[in-house]
Amino acid sequence: MDSNRTRRLSAAALAAAVALTVAGCGSGSSSGDSGKAGGVVTISVNGLPPATQTVDRKNFEDDVKAFEASHPTIRIDAREGLMDPKTFAAKLAGGQLEDVFYVYFTDPAGLIQRRQVADISQYLKDVxxxxxxxxxxxxxxxxxxxxVYGLPTGNYSMGLVYNRALFTKAGLDPEKPPTSWDEVRTAAQKITALGDGITGYADFSKNNQGGWHLSSWIYSLGGDVAKQDGETWKPAFNSEAGHKALQYLHDMRWTDDTMGSRQLLEIPDVQKMMGSGKLGMYLAGPDNIPTIVKQFERKYDEFGLAAMPGTGTLGGGDGFMFNLKNTPEKTKAGLAWVQWKYLNPEREEQITKKSAGSDIPIGLPQPDLFNGKGGETIKAVHAQYANVPQRNYQPFVDRNSSVKVKVEPPNAQQLYAILDGVMQAVLTDKDANRDQLLADAEKKAATVLAAVK
Structure with a gap:
């Protein structure tokens, strides 16, 4: 698997902890001209790894050379970085974005609505x-x-990461992880009963990550966080699904005592718990497993991955969009680059073979971009070169196709910040008024969603 692709997926998952506000102003080409000279088109693209990531950077530079050799009329002006939420709005407003630039799944809707990106529909026959x-x-x-205004190049959806050894010790079958929240609750009770400081289930409640996970809970129970009503968006979490999610969390925390007394947790806290062998389950994407293995010197065999309990899950990802001021030649050249580097199942064996023998995980169930022949090609390559136990992720693969994936709502980070407070209150105050918490959060969210343009 392409290590850059793995990093982009991780960035997408962690982006849920970072705020993004995109200013409303037209985009401009960073090159300031047509980029065409002597029949050669030059396009600026981001995604070049920093010099400190020597292997990844060399691989990227090698790809640029190979692409240019096979596309002699296109030159790539590669620039470091992906998408920095702190500088994106200013670069967009100042016309400093690349001709082809990276975005998270939370970005396209607003950029399209404000007409800040190029329509690429007429060129897609070449992809x-x-x-x-x-x-x-x-x-x-x-x-x-x-x-169409862009192309996806990575994706993830939330699932349930679990400790297979603790499942076995607790009398649970690690080949048959929970598929509902009632089953999660029962499993958490059995795992916690093992004692020795073991926690059955943990969840986030800090730095927007609590709101992110509460949204996942709500989706899994058939609800929505926000819904579009004509041209406007309205909060939708003060619903049966929202109340059910908080009831489960309250009961697991206070009635069952399966979530431990330490709360206000975020990603590194929970990964550390899992890495110490003292945690049974938590919500995460597949990319969390390599992080735990590497940071805490664990083995891949120790961890399983199940699909999100319930009927829905939160998903995200990343892709590339095209500068509004691109010439047609630049847009077509950009599409050729994105397809060749990121959407090219025929290159998968070459990419994967390059990573074989390294510590780059091969065989995780996501990113998972393709159906049909493209999907089958990639699956076959990953099965051939897998260096992770794919059987441990089969419960995720088997059920994930039947779990409805919902992408993050508009102004997601602001909504998550509001829902953080709800999650924190339920997990730290046994007598928290859940009805009032959702009602108050709904009022705040209505203001945030009214600003969506």
Whole structure:
């Protein structure tokens, strides 16, 4: 698997902890001209790893050379970085974005609505791999009329990471992890009963991550965090699903005592608990497993991955969009680059073979971009070169196709900050008024969503 792709996925998952506000102003090309000289088109693209990541940077530079050799009329001006929420709005407003630039799944809707990115629909006939890209991922980059403004290059969805050894010790079958929240609750009770400081289930409640996970809970129970009503968005979490989620959390925390007394946790805290062998389960994407293995010197065999309990899950990802002021030549050149580097199942064996023998995980169930022939090609390559126990992730693979993936709502980070307070109150105050918490959060969220343009 391409290590850059793995990093982009991790960045997408962690982006839920970072605020993003995009200013409303037209975009401009960073090159300031057509980029065409002597029949050669030069395009600026981001995604070049920093010099400190020597292997990744060399691989990227090698890809640029190989691409230019096979596309002699295109030159790549590669620039460091992906998408920095702290500087993105200023670069967009100042016309400093690259011709082809990286975005998270939370970005396209606003950029499209404000008409700040190029419509690439008329050029997609030159992207044959698009036929196999999962439609729900391409939909992230479409407007209401079906016009396309970007391409997905990575994705993830939330699942349940669990400690297989603790499952076995607690009399649970690690091949059959929970598929509902009632089953999670029962499993957490049995794991906690092992004693020795072991916690059955842990969850986040800090730095927007509590709101992020509470949203996942709500989706899993058939609800929504926000819904579009015509041109406007309205909060939707003060619902049966929202109340159910808080009831489960309250009962696991206070009635069952399966979540431990230490709360106000975030990603590193929970990963450390899992890495110490003292945690049974928590919500996360597949990319969390390599982090735990590397940081805490664990083994891949120790961990399993199940699909999100319930009927829905929160998903995210990343992709590339195109500068509004691009010439047609630049846009077509940019599409050729994105397809060749990121959406090219035929290159998967070459990419994967390069990573074989390294500590880059091969065989995780996501990113998972393709259906059809493209998907089968990638699965076969990963099975051949896998250096992780794919059987441990089969419960995720088997059920994930039947769990509805919902992408993050608009102004997601502001909503998550509001829902953080709800999560924190339920997990730290046994007598917290859950009805009032949701009602108050709904009022705040209404203001945030009214600002969506």
């Amino acid at each position: 044959p791999a698009l036929a196999d890209v999962k439609p729900e991922l391409l939909d992230v980059f479409k407007d209401r009329t079906g016009k």
